Amino acid sequence: MNTIEKLRESVINFQIKEVPELTKKALEEGHNALEILNEGLIKAMEVVGEKYEKQEYFLPELLAAAQSMYASLDILKPLLAKSGKIEKVGKVVLGTVKGDLHDIGKNILKMMFEGANFEVIDLGRDVPAEKFVEAVEKEHPQFIGMSALLTTTMLQMKEVIEKLKENGLRDKVKIMVGGAPVTEEYAKEIGADIYADNASEAVRIAKGLVKISG
Numbered sequence: 001m002n003t004i005e006k007l008r009e010s011v012i013n014f015q016i017k018e019v020p021e022l023t024k025k026a027l028e029e030g031h032n033a034l035e036i037l038n039e040g041l042i043k044a045m046e047v048v049g050e051k052y053e054k055q056e057y058f059l060p061e062l063l064a065a066a067q068s069m070y071a072s073l074d075i076l077k078p079l080l081a082k083s084g085k086i087e088k089v090g091k092v093v094l095g096t097v098k099g100d101l102h103d104i105g106k107n108i109l110k111m112m113f114e115g116a117n118f119e120v121i122d123l124g125r126d127v128p129a130e131k132f133v134e135a136v137e138k139e140h141p142q143f144i145g146m147s148a149l150l151t152t153t154m155l156q157m158k159e160v161i162e163k164l165k166e167n168g169l170r171d172k173v174k175i176m177v178g179g180a181p182v183t184e185e186y187a188k189e190i191g192a193d194i195y196a197d198n199a200s201e202a203v204r205i206a207k208g209l210v211k212i213s214g
Helices: 003-012 019-028 033-053 059-083 104-115 129-139 151-166 184-190 199-213
Strands: 091-096 119-122 143-147 174-178
Touching: 003 019, 003 033, 003 059, 019 033, 019 059, 033 059, 033 104, 033 199, 059 104, 091 104, 091 129, 104 119, 104 143, 104 199, 129 143, 129 151, 143 151, 151 174, 151 184, 174 184, 174 199
Parallel strands: 091 119, 091 143, 143 174
Antiparallel strands: none
16 A cells, blocks of 8 residues: 555544654655645545445544645645646635524535545635625636425525625525535535535536536
8 A cells, every 4th residue: 555545544544643744754755736636635525425425424533534634635735726727616605594593504514625636715704695695706706506395495595696696696605504404405405516415426416417517
């Protein structure tokens, strides 16, 4: 097993203490930062996502693996920025809708998107519809990801879609919704493009759509 493979296994098994050392060792051996990112971290997070979907991993394991990934990414980011070679897969704006202060689901989605090499614009929680509209105008993302954990705040998802229509932006972005009370039926009812019941599925769908449009 070479150093990048060892790094990949360390992220999958959330051996966070070994990750920085293996990242540095891979660089010393002549592997460039982009190769370590693609072959090590992104592939590791794909495996983690699959394990999460199969219920082999749960929330604590998902968070631990993401933390391990960030331990390597902190070392690689300056090198990737300097090389200018890194190309993001796509761009996504994420936020928990207005009135909802729960953000763990949104934060997991952020980790998974970053692990898949997407640029993530995180609007945080309790985000009003206008702020989503502003982000689409300014950032030109391919996707908006909205989450809600309360049945009362689910209605805000429809509000965001209506505001995007009013501003002539609805057709410029794919809308992804999720969260405990959100169903596929509700997603269709409000005119969302994508429903996913977990972060890994959401990222996989988004990657598939980027490939089709690319």
